[in-house]
Amino acid sequence: MKRIFQSAYLFFIYLFLYIPILILVVYSFNTSRFSTNWQGFTLNWYRVLFTDGPLMEAFANSLIIALSSSTIATVLGTLGAFAFYRYRFLGRQIMYSFVYILMMSPDIVMGISLLLFFITLGLSVGAVTLLLAHVTFCLPFVMVTVYARISGFDRNIIDVAKDLGASELQMFRHVMLPMLMPGIIAGWLLSFTLSLDDVIVSFFTTGPSFEILPLKIYSMVRLGIKPEINALSAVMFLVSLFTVTIAHFIIAKENR
Amino acid sequence: MVRKSRFRNFAIGSPMLWIAIFVVVPYIIVVLFSFLTRDPEGIVRWEFTLANYREIISPVFLRVCKNSFILALGTTAITLLTAYPFAYILTRIDENIRRFLLLLMIIPFWTSSLIRTYALIILLKANGILNTLLLSLGLIDEPLSILYTETAVFIGLVYTLLPFMILPLYASLQKLDRSFIEAARDLGATSRHVFFHIVLPLTLPGIIAGSTMVFLPALGLFYIPDLLGGARSMLIGNFIKNQFLTTGHWPLGSAACVILTLLMFMLLLWYFISTRKAHSGGMETVR
Numbered sequence: 281m282k283r284i285f286q287s288a289y290l291f292f293i294y295l296f297l298y299i300p301i302l303i304l305v306v307y308s309f310n311t312s313r314f315s316t317n318w319q320g321f322t323l324n325w326y327r328v329l330f331t332d333g334p335l336m337e338a339f340a341n342s343l344i345i346a347l348s349s350s351t352i353a354t355v356l357g358t359l360g361a362f363a364f365y366r367y368r369f370l371g372r373q374i375m376y377s378f379v380y381i382l383m384m385s386p387d388i389v390m391g392i393s394l395l396l397f398f399i400t401l402g403l404s405v406g407a408v409t410l411l412l413a414h415v416t417f418c419l420p421f422v423m424v425t426v427y428a429r430i431s432g433f434d435r436n437i438i439d440v441a442k443d444l445g446a447s448e449l450q451m452f453r454h455v456m457l458p459m460l461m462p463g464i465i466a467g468w469l470l471s472f473t474l475s476l477d478d479v480i481v482s483f484f485t486t487g488p489s490f491e492i493l494p495l496k497i498y499s500m501v502r503l504g505i506k507p508e509i510n511a512l513s514a515v516m517f518l519v520s521l522f523t524v525t526i527a528h529f530i531i532a533k534e535n536r
Numbered sequence: 537m538v539r540k541s542r543f544r545n546f547a548i549g550s551p552m553l554w555i556a557i558f559v560v561v562p563y564i565i566v567v568l569f570s571f572l573t574r575d576p577e578g579i580v581r582w583e584f585t586l587a588n589y590r591e592i593i594s595p596v597f598l599r600v601c602k603n604s605f606i607l608a609l610g611t612t613a614i615t616l617l618t619a620y621p622f623a624y625i626l627t628r629i630d631e632n633i634r635r636f637l638l639l640l641m642i643i644p645f646w647t648s649s650l651i652r653t654y655a656l657i658i659l660l661k662a663n664g665i666l667n668t669l670l671l672s673l674g675l676i677d678e679p680l681s682i683l684y685t686e687t688a689v690f691i692g693l694v695y696t697l698l699p700f701m702i703l704p705l706y707a708s709l710q711k712l713d714r715s716f717i718e719a720a721r722d723l724g725a726t727s728r729h730v731f732f733h734i735v736l737p738l739t740l741p742g743i744i745a746g747s748t749m750v751f752l753p754a755l756g757l758f759y760i761p762d763l764l765g766g767a768r769s770m771l772i773g774n775f776i777k778n779q780f781l782t783t784g785h786w787p788l789g790s791a792a793c794v795i796l797t798l799l800m801f802m803l804l805l806w807y808f809i810s811t812r813k814a815h816s817g818g819m820e821t822v823r
Contacts, residue, residue, distance in 0.1 A: 286625045290637070293622050297644050297698065300655035303665055307658060317668075360551030369548050375555065382559060384748060385800055388756040388773050389793045392780065393562035396790070400565055416558040419551065449543040470646070477648030479759055480773075484780070494650055501654050501763055505661070513651045524646045528639050 301517060308510035325511040332508065335496060342476055342493040345407070349414035350471035356415070357422025357471075358464050362456060364423075365430045366438070382420040390417060391484035398485065405487040413485040414475045421474060422467035425531070429463030430456075462530045469527040473520050563797070569790035578784045588791035597775070597792075604771045607686075608754035611693040612747050615701040619746065623705040627712075638706070645699040653692055653763055660688055660764075689765035693754050700753070701746040708742025709735075741811045748803040755796065772796065 308326070312319040329335060363369070364376055394416070398409045437459075441451040457464075479494045486492060493516070500509055573583040591597060626637060644652065659665050660683045667679040682688050712735065720730050736743075758773035772792060779789030 286628075289621065290625055293618065293698075294637075294640060296695070298640075300652065300659045300695070301644075301647075303658055304651075304655040356551045356554055359547045363544075363547040363551065367544055367548055371552070375552055378555060378559070381800070381804060382555070384752070384804060386752045386756040386773075386796055388758065388776055389566070389796055389800075390559075390562075392776060392789065392793050393566045394558065395780065396565045396569055396786070397558070397562035412558060416554070419554065423551070447543070448541040448547075452543065452547070473646050477646075477650070479648070479650045480756070483777075494648060497654070498650060498759055498763075501650075501657070505657060509654065510658070513654055516651055517647055520647045521643055524643050525639065528642055532635060 304510055305514045305517070308507065308514040310507070313507055325507040326515075328508045329511045329515075334491070335493075335508075335512070338491045338493045338496040341407070341490060345410055345414055345492060346472050346475040349411055349475045350418055350468050352411075352415045353418035353471045354422050354464060354468040357419050357467060358426050358457075358460065360419070360423045361426035361430055361463075362452060362460075364427060365433075379420045379423050382417075383424070387417075387478075387480035391481040394481070395484040404489075405485055407486070407490040410482060410486040410490060410492070413481050414478065417478070417481055418471035418474055421470050422464075425467035425470060426460060426463040428531075429460055433459065462533070466527040466530045469523045469530075473523045473527075476516070477520065566790045566793050566797075569787050570794045572787045572790075574785055574787050580786055585787075588787045591788055592791055592795065600770055600775050601772060604755055604773075604775075607690060607693065607771065608751050610690060611697060611754045612701075612751045614694050615698050615750050616705075616743065616747060619698060619701040619705050620743075623702055623709050626702075626706055627709045641699055641702055641706075645703055649696040649757070650759060652696055653760055656688075656692055656695055657683065657763060660691070684765060686765060689761045692760045692764045693757065696757065696760065697750045697753060700749040704745040704749060705739070705742045708739045708745070712738055738814050741807060741814050744803065744807045744810050748800070748807065751803070752796070752800055755799075 309321050309323070310318055311322045311324070360379075364372065391413075394409070394413045395405070398405060403409055437455060438451060441455045446454070477494060479498060482492060482495055483498075486495070493512070497509060497512065497516075500506065569580070570588055571584050571586070573581045573585045573587065575581055626634060626641075629637065657664075661667075663679065664683075666682075667676075670676045671679065682691070716734050716738070717730055720734055725733070755771055756773035756776075758771055758777045761771055761774060776789045776792045776796075779785045779792070
């Protein structure tokens with residue numbers, strides 16, 4: 281009896297979380313433009329979506345930013361995680377807590393602070409500022425993901441490499457990097473997802489000259505619901521579903 | 537001893553420099569702006585003032601704050617009360633199923649909350665699924681108008697932020713040492729005793745972490761009321777956004793950001809203190 285009740289509880293929570301998304305996906309195939317009634321299956325909204333010039337441009341922009349910012353953040357974050365593990369340096373402890381604070385800090389504060397920073401520097405917001413902002417909020421997530429893997433390592437491995445005459449760079453390149461690869465890939469995938477989905481930080485750090493998908497969706501939804509947005513949202517959900525699932529399996533496999 | 541190689545300096549320097557330039561310096565600028573003067577023409581002048589902070593304790597802002605705080609506290613309370621038993625049940629489940637269920641929770645955690653908010657609109661609107669369903673079941677006679685009310689904003693916040701409460705709680709319940717519970721039971725403690733004197737204090741860090749991850753975004757997620765709520769349901773996030781986009785009162789917006797950051801530091805401090813206590817005090821409770 282208790283077990284049934286427990287299973288039912290889990291089931292209802294998952295239902296609550298997934299029903300809206302499922303409806304969204306199902307309705308992206310509905311023929312009817314306005315009504316909630318099911319009027320037949322169509323791929324028309326996807327066709328509309330993929331022939332919409334400005335939307336496709338925003339999609340391309342989002343992809344460029346997500347690919348490049350997650351790559352830069354992964355390089356920096358991997359170096360940072362390694363540095364935290366391997367070296368003792370001035371301000372290490374402060375920086376370490378800062379990484380965690382950064383993950384917790386409200387998006388809006390980061391967005392505003394970067395906006396004011398760019399304005400102070402005299403930079404106008406666009407592709408470059410957006411890239412810098414995305415690298416910044418992805419960075420701590422990569423650091424934490426890679427650090428979680430590196431902190432489980434046997435420190436003797438480093439000593440062995442050093443005893444055999446490897447320089448710091450060689451040891452990092454030939455010993456650490458291959459062992460860290462799963463963590464690095466997972467960190468990259470999570471950054472990619474974060475970057476692709478971000479609304480709040482992007483809202484303040486890009487302008488009309490460089491539009492990205494989430495902001496485009498945001499301004500479209502304010503004007504009302506369109507079946508193309510259903511299709512677009514379904515596509516974006518599937519992208520996150522895909523990247524997060526892979527990242528999850530990579531991390532879960534390590535921990536086993 | 538590690539020799540100070542060029543690689544060492546690069547590995548430490550590049551990420552730390554990035555954080556210094558793009559996080560520390562911008563925060564300093566926000567703090568600086570929060571003390572600047574805005575003249576009647578709307579131009580920000582380099583003149584030190586406390587007026588922005590004074591304005592923040594003015595009735596207008598306090599009303600926004602109060603509304604936003606009540607919404608955020610309500611969201612935190614509801615998500616905590618639903619998530620705690622959920623996370624607890626999850627830790628007791630067979631490992632193979634649990635791994636899959638955990639993934640099902642991680643997916644919405646990472647999925648764009650904008651898209652999830654949009655999905656809610658389809659569900660809640662007057663001729664949406666929920667109303668159609670309730671009408672056809674005969675449970676209601678006329679469509680409920682939930683969308684564009686404060687209730688919709690509340691539902692939206694709970695819906696978007698629930699995974700952010702569940703995952704930290706799950707992590708801390710997972711780490712809970714079961715031998716404490718068994719020991720207490722052997723010594724004759726009731727279920728209530730075990731829960732309030734052992735499980736709850738030991739998982740307090742998880743509760744605070746989850747609450748922080750729900751409470752802070754619940755103050756800031758400005759697009760949720762923009763999309764789901766009427767004009768009246770304003771979050772602190774909307775207030776800040778308006779200062780920068782419509783009113784052009786940057787110093788006031790900056791001051792609100794500073795307050796939000798201070799709030800975060802207080803919550804994080806509480807988290808660290810509770811972690812210490814859970815590590816040392818947990819033992820004492822059992823002793």
